[in-house]
Amino acid sequence: DxxxxxxxxxxxxxxxxxxxxxxxASQGIRSDLGWYQQKPGKAPKRLIYAASSLQSGxxxxxxxxGSGTEFTxxxxxxxxxxxxxxxxxxxxxxxxxxxxxTKVEIK
Amino acid sequence: EVxxxxxxxxxxxxxxxxxxxxxxxxxxxxxxxxxxxxxAPGKGxxxxxxIYDGGGTYYADSVKGRFTISRDNSKNTLYLQMNSLRAExxxxxxxxxxxxxxxxxxxxxxxTVSS
Numbered sequence: 001d002x003x004x005x006x007x008x009x010x011x012x013x014x015x016x017x018x019x020x021x022x023x024x025a026s027q028g029i030r031s032d033l034g035w036y037q038q039k040p041g042k043a044p045k046r047l048i049y050a051a052s053s054l055q056s057g058x059x060x061x062x063x064x065x066g067s068g069t070e071f072t073x074x075x076x077x078x079x080x081x082x083x084x085x086x087x088x089x090x091x092x093x094x095x096x097x098x099x100x101x102t103k104v105e106i107k
Numbered sequence: 108e109v110x111x112x113x114x115x116x117x118x119x120x121x122x123x124x125x126x127x128x129x130x131x132x133x134x135x136x137x138x139x140x141x142x143x144x145x146x147a148p149g150k151g152x153x154x155x156x157x158i159y160d161g162g163g164t165y166y167a168d169s170v171k172g173r174f175t176i177s178r179d180n181s182k183n184t185l186y187l188q189m190n191s192l193r194a195e196x197x198x199x200x201x202x203x204x205x206x207x208x209x210x211x212x213x214x215x216x217x218x219t220v221s222s
Contacts, residue, residue, distance in 0.1 A: 001168070032207070034207065034208045036152070038152075043201055043212035043213065043215055044144075044201075044209075044212060046208070046209070046210055049206075049207050049208065049210075050207060087151065087152055089152075089208050089209070091207055091208040094157070094165040095154055095165065095167045095168065096142075096154040096208065097154065098151060098152045098153065098154065099151075101151045
């Protein structure tokens with residue numbers, strides 16, 4: 001199984017900050033990676049697919065990069081509605097595996 | 108508009124069985140990959156199972172041999188039959204339309220396994 005190591009597990013940031021979250025795959029997964037945002041009590045929402053493609057309707061302050069084993073989600077200017085937990089997911093091979101999550105909190 | 112509505116969750120004793128349903132509208136379940144994903148209380152997301160448009164299936168090791176994913180094309184509904192339930196199966200279960208990973212999600216249904 002492919003393991004996804006996500007870091008950091010949590011971070012504190014202020015509105016307007018640039019935030020970067022990283023996922024590392026235990027083996028190469030090409031660009032078969034998505035990023036999800038989840039708010040308490042809600043279903044996850046996909047932000048990025050194919051490592052760097054922005055899901056329709058998602059603000060352009062979100063961006064993804066990487067391929068192979070190293071991937072990054074960047075929020076260019078953190079907004080109040082962005083405080084949430086973020087997960088990466090590899091869909092290169094079954095079983096699909098999520099990263100452990102990154103909780104973004106208000107500083 | 109795509110809608111996914113899960114049902115069938117509840118409180119069940121260890122060793123028991125439960126069948127979750129996911130009623131879809133706005134698209135055809137049998138023409139798409141469909142997944143189940145779960146989230147234990149206070150924990151992260153865990154992929155559970157997928158069914159392909161062609162009918163093939165995959166499962167997480169943690170549920171293999173106990174859970175079965177299926178669909179009813181006439182009802183445009185996805186199912187997850189869960190047998191031999193354990194306390195560690197306690198979670199919110201989400202169904203999702205899958206396109207390069209789970210993409211559009213239902214609201215989830217709570218399953219609690221406890222005596």
